[in-house]
Amino acid sequence: xxxxxxxxxxxxxxxxxxxxxxxxxxxxxxxxxxxxxxxxxxxxxxxxxxxxxxxxxxxxxxxxxxxxxxxxxxxxxxxxxxxxxxxxxxxxxxxxxxxxxxxxxxxxxxxxxxxxxxxxxxxxxxxxxxxxxxxxxxxxxxxxxxxxxxxxxxxxxxxxxxxxxxxxxxxxxxxxxxxxxxxxxxxxxxxxxxxxxxxxxxxxxxxxxxxxxxxxxxxxxxxxxxxxxxxxxxxxxxxxxxxxxxxxxxxxxxxxxxxxxxxxxxxxxxxxxxxxxxxxxxxxxxxxxxxxxxxxxxxxxxxxxxxxxxxxxxxxxxxxxxxxxxxxxxxxxxxxxxxxxxxxxxxxxxxxxxxxxxxxxxxxxxxxxxxxxxxxxxxxxxxxxxxxxxxxxxxxxxxxxxxxxxxxxxxxxxxxxxxxxxxxxxxxxxxxxxxxxxxxxxxxxxxxxxxxxxxxxxxxxxxxxxxxxxxxxxxxxxxxxxxxxxxxxxxxxxxxxxxxxxxxxxxxxxxxxxxxxxxxxxxxxxxxxxxxxxxxxxxxxxxxxxxxxxxxxxxxxxxxxxxxxxxxxxxxxxxxxxxxxxxxxxxxxxxxxxxxxxxxxxxxxxxxxxxxxxxxxxxxxxxxxxxxxxxxxxxxxxxxxxxxxxxxxxxxxxxxxxxxxxxxxxxxxxxxxxxx
Numbered sequence: 001x002x003x004x005x006x007x008x009x010x011x012x013x014x015x016x017x018x019x020x021x022x023x024x025x026x027x028x029x030x031x032x033x034x035x036x037x038x039x040x041x042x043x044x045x046x047x048x049x050x051x052x053x054x055x056x057x058x059x060x061x062x063x064x065x066x067x068x069x070x071x072x073x074x075x076x077x078x079x080x081x082x083x084x085x086x087x088x089x090x091x092x093x094x095x096x097x098x099x100x101x102x103x104x105x106x107x108x109x110x111x112x113x114x115x116x117x118x119x120x121x122x123x124x125x126x127x128x129x130x131x132x133x134x135x136x137x138x139x140x141x142x143x144x145x146x147x148x149x150x151x152x153x154x155x156x157x158x159x160x161x162x163x164x165x166x167x168x169x170x171x172x173x174x175x176x177x178x179x180x181x182x183x184x185x186x187x188x189x190x191x192x193x194x195x196x197x198x199x200x201x202x203x204x205x206x207x208x209x210x211x212x213x214x215x216x217x218x219x220x221x222x223x224x225x226x227x228x229x230x231x232x233x234x235x236x237x238x239x240x241x242x243x244x245x246x247x248x249x250x251x252x253x254x255x256x257x258x259x260x261x262x263x264x265x266x267x268x269x270x271x272x273x274x275x276x277x278x279x280x281x282x283x284x285x286x287x288x289x290x291x292x293x294x295x296x297x298x299x300x301x302x303x304x305x306x307x308x309x310x311x312x313x314x315x316x317x318x319x320x321x322x323x324x325x326x327x328x329x330x331x332x333x334x335x336x337x338x339x340x341x342x343x344x345x346x347x348x349x350x351x352x353x354x355x356x357x358x359x360x361x362x363x364x365x366x367x368x369x370x371x372x373x374x375x376x377x378x379x380x381x382x383x384x385x386x387x388x389x390x391x392x393x394x395x396x397x398x399x400x401x402x403x404x405x406x407x408x409x410x411x412x413x414x415x416x417x418x419x420x421x422x423x424x425x426x427x428x429x430x431x432x433x434x435x436x437x438x439x440x441x442x443x444x445x446x447x448x449x450x451x452x453x454x455x456x457x458x459x460x461x462x463x464x465x466x467x468x469x470x471x472x473x474x475x476x477x478x479x480x481x482x483x484x485x486x487x488x489x490x491x492x493x494x495x496x497x498x499x500x501x502x503x504x505x506x507x508x509x510x511x512x513x514x515x516x517x518x519x520x521x522x523x524x525x526x527x528x529x530x531x532x533x534x535x536x537x538x539x540x541x542x543x544x545x546x547x548x549x550x551x552x553x554x555x556x557x558x559x560x561x562x563x564x565x566x567x568x569x570x571x572x573x574x575x576x577x578x579x580x581x582x583x584x585x586x587x588x589x590x591x592x593x594x595x596x597x598x599x600x601x602x603x604x605x606x607x608x609x610x611x612x613x614x615x616x617x618x619x620x621x622x623x624x625x626x627x628x629x630x631x632x633x634x635x636x637x638x639x640x641x642x643x644x645x646x647x648x649x650x651x652x653x654x655x656x657x658x659x660x661x662x663x664x665x666x667x668x669x670x671x672x673x674x675x676x
Contacts, residue, residue, distance in 0.1 A: 028071025070096035092300030102277030103305030148233035199317030275307025285332025287356020308347030326352035373410030374400035378418025408432035435459035441477025458646035471503030480510030488645035579603035
C-alpha cells in the first residue's frame with residue numbers, strides 16, 4: 001500500500017510541476033482576511049502555504065504559484081515546509097525585491113553620551129549577539145580591535161569527575177587590562193574567541209585575574225591534535241570597556257544597548273535590526289520513509305537577518321564549523337530550488353542541503369554576510385539508510401562572500417559524505433578559511449564523497465592571516481571520480497602555515513586536478529599531505545611566497561601523478577617536503593623562476609621537464625594568457641580559458657561580483673617576546 005501511494009504521489013508531481021493551476025498573491029501591508037487573490041492578497045508566505053494545504057484536501061497535489069509583492073515581511077519563526085508542500089513556486093512579483101526578515105527593527109529613542117556613544121533602552125528580555133545598522137553588520141564590542149592577542153601558555157585540569165575540563169590561560173596583563181574593574185558577573189558575560197591552527201574555540205570566561213594575566217574557561221577537554229597553546233591567537237568580546245571603535249555595540253544584561261556610530265551614519269535615521277530567528281526557512285521532508293518535499297522553488301526572494309546565541313557551554317572547535325546549522329535548512333527533499341535569491345545577515349551557515357536531499361539547486365544567488373560559511377551539502381556521517389543520503393546538488397553561478405563572523409573556521413562551500421554534486425561558476429571570496437571543502441574522511445576508509453565536480457569557480461582573498469592549514473579547494477578522504485577543473489584561485493593568506501591553493505589532505509584518493517590557475521598564495525600552489533592516485537596535470541601554479549609545490553608523506557603506493565604543469569615564481573624555493581622516491585610520477589613540466597637559476601633537486605628527475613619562460617602576457621599583473629604557446633606545446637600543455645571561472649549570465653550579475661570590495665591581505669603582528 002505504501003509503495004502504491006508513493007507511486008501515485010510521484011505521478012501527480014510529474015504531471016503538475018510543469019504548470020501552475022493556482023495563483024496566489026502575497027503583499028506587504030495586506031489586511032487580515034485576504035483570500036490570496038490579486039485584489040485581496042495574503043499577508044505572508046505562511047498564509048499562502050496554509051491556503052494551499054487547505055485546497056489540497058480536495059485537489060490532491062495541484063500545482064501552485066505564489067506571487068510575492070515588494071516589501072519586508074518580518075517573521076518570528078522560520079518558514080516551515082513539510083511533505084505535501086511541494087509543487088509550488090514562490091516568486092517575487094516582476095520588478096520587485098521582497099525580503100523575508102527574521103529580524104526586528106529597533107524603534108526606541110537613542111541618547112548621545114560620553115565619547116560619542118549612543119544608548120537606548122530595550123526590553124531586558126531581548127537577547128542578541130548580532131546587529132545590523134543600515135544593513136551593515138555591527139561589531140560586537142571586542143579587544144583588540146584588529147587581529148588578536150597571543151596566549152602565553154595554557155594548563156588544563158579535569159573537573160566534574162572527569163566529565164569536563166578547565167583551562168587556565170596565561171596572557172600578558174597589558175593585553176587584558178580593559179577587564180580590570182569588571183564584577184565577577186560581568187566577567188562571566190565576556191566571551192573569548194581563540195584561533196588555533198584550522199579551528200576556533202568560543203567560550204564564556206568563568207573568571208579572570210587581569211592584573212596577573214589569568215583567564216579561566218571550562219568545557220570539553222582540549223583536542224590533542226589542536227589544543228590552546230603558546231602563540232594561539234585570541235580576542236575578547238562583549239563588555240562595555242571594549243566599546244571604543246566606530247561600528248561596535250554592547251548590550252548590557254539589563255537591556256541597555258550602546259553603539260558608536262561609523263562615519264557617515266546619522267542616528268536620526270539609521271536603521272537598526274536585531275535577529276529574533278535562528279533560522280529563516282526549514283524544509284523538512286522524511287526521506288527515511290520516502291515522504292519528500294518535491295518541487296518546491298523560491299525565485300527572486302531575499303532571506304535576511306537571523307542570529308545565534310552562544311550557549312553557556314560555548315562552541316568547541318570543529319573543522320569547518322561542522323556542527324553549525326544554516327539559515328535555510330533542508331532535509332528530505334527532491335527538486336528544491338533557490339534561484340535568483342539572496343541569503344544574508346546570518347548567525348550560522350547560509351544554506352544546507354543536509355539529510356536525504358537530491359536534485360536540489362542553488363542558482364544565481366547572493367549568499368553573504370555570514371556568521372559561519374555559505375553552503376553545505378550532505379552530512380558528516382554516512383547514513384545507514386541510503387534514502388537519507390544527499391546527492392546530486394547543484395551550486396551554480398552564485399556569489400558567496402564575506403563569511404566567518406562568529407565561526408571563522410567555516411568554509412564557503414562544504415561537501416561532506418555526499419556524491420555527484422556540482423559546484424560550478426561561483427564567486428567565493430572574503431573569508432577566514434577554506435573556499436571549497438570536499439569529503440569528510442581522515443584516511444582511506446569508506447567515503448561517499450564520489451564523483452563531485454568542482455569547476456570554473458573564482459576563489460580568492462581567503463584566510464586574511466587569521467588561520468592555518470587551509471586552501472582554496474581542500475579535499476579530505478577518498479573521492480574517486482571527483483574533478484577539480486578550471487578554477488581560478490588567488491590571494492590565500494594563512495596565519496602560521498598552510499595557505500595553499502589546491503590541497504589534497506589525509507587520504508584524498510582518485511581526484512583529477514586539471515586546468516586550474518593558482519597564484520599569489522602564502523604557501524604553495526599545490527600540496528598533498530597524503531593520498532593515493534591523484535592526478536595533477538595541465539595547471540598553472542604561480543608566485544607562492546614560501547615555496548611552490550609540497551608533498552608531505554611518503555607512502556607505499558602511487559601518491560600522485562604530476563605532469564604537464566607550469567610553475568612560475570620569483571621567490572627562493574620550488575619543491576618542499578618529501579621527494580625523490582617512486583611514489584610520485586613527475587615529469588613533462590615547465591619551471592621558470594623569472595630568469596633566475598632553478599634547482600629541481602631530487603623532485604623532478606624525469607629529464608622531460610623544461611626550465612623555460614612559459615611566455616605569458618603579463619603574469620605580474622595577473623594576465624596568464626599565452627603571448628606565445630611554443631614553450632607550452634613542448635610539454636603538451638593545453639591552454640584553457642580562465643575567464644570562464646566565476647559567475648556568468650547578465651552583465652549586471654558579473655559586474656556585481658567584480659565590484660565587491662576585497663580585504664587588504666595582511667599578516668597578524670608577530671607575538672611579542674616573553675619577558676623573563
